[in-house]
Amino acid sequence: xxxxxxxxxxxxxxxxxxxxxxxxxxxxxxxxxxxxxxxxxxxxxxxxxxxxxxxxxxxxxxxxxxxxxxxxxxxxxxxxxxxxxxxxxxxxxxxxxxxxxxxxxxxxxxxxxxxxxxxxxxxxxxxxxxxxxxxxxxxxxxxxxxxxxxxxxxxxxxxxxxxxxxxxxxxxxxxxxx
Numbered sequence: 001x002x003x004x005x006x007x008x009x010x011x012x013x014x015x016x017x018x019x020x021x022x023x024x025x026x027x028x029x030x031x032x033x034x035x036x037x038x039x040x041x042x043x044x045x046x047x048x049x050x051x052x053x054x055x056x057x058x059x060x061x062x063x064x065x066x067x068x069x070x071x072x073x074x075x076x077x078x079x080x081x082x083x084x085x086x087x088x089x090x091x092x093x094x095x096x097x098x099x100x101x102x103x104x105x106x107x108x109x110x111x112x113x114x115x116x117x118x119x120x121x122x123x124x125x126x127x128x129x130x131x132x133x134x135x136x137x138x139x140x141x142x143x144x145x146x147x148x149x150x151x152x153x154x155x156x157x158x159x160x161x162x163x164x165x166x167x168x169x170x171x172x173x174x175x176x177x178x
Contacts, residue, residue: 003036007043010057012087014120017054017155018162025157032154039067045154050081052150072106072133079135083147084108085116085128100129108133113140114147115175118168147174 004019022043025032031045032054039062043055053075058068075082086103090096111130119125132143148170155168168174 003034003041006041006059007055007057011055014118014126015087017167021158021162025154029153029157038062039065040071042071044075045150046078046080047146047149047153050083050146050149051075051078052146052154053082053084054154056084068102069106076107076133076135081135081138081142081146082108082133083143083150084131086131088127088129103131106133111140111143111147113177114144115177116147116173117175118173121163144174144176 004022008016025045026034026043029045031047033044033046035042035044039059041055041057041059042053045052045054056068056071058071072082084103086099087096089100108131111132114130116128116130117125118128130143130147151168151170151173156166159165159167
């Protein structure tokens, strides 16, 4: 599973799922897919009403060549809401700024009414932004409902088996900002 090592090298440790959980998702969930090329890796779940991008990695040698945009354009052609999570901008980590700029350039918006807080294995909270793209105007109520489903179906798939806890309990992780 070379793709897992590439993801593990790139994404922060607290954002990585257990290799076996991801493999179980691929093997057992009809909605969950892995696409791997020499240039990119994408793991995503396609539900009837939306697509949840779990991981998207463009390899270092392929960055800056429009490959990530092409991957997102293929997802957009499905004509569904697309959801993904991204860490907030960190002034000490240039990649966080570049990631956000990339998604905004590709038409994604931040679900600015939704607060999304996850926990590390040590119980430390960390914030994530929910970004979305939609072919039609929609309310963040829809984003919230579909993100709850992504948490339940993807993040929490066998989570108690692999982590002894839910990775993203939607009732705790997702709240409305006041």
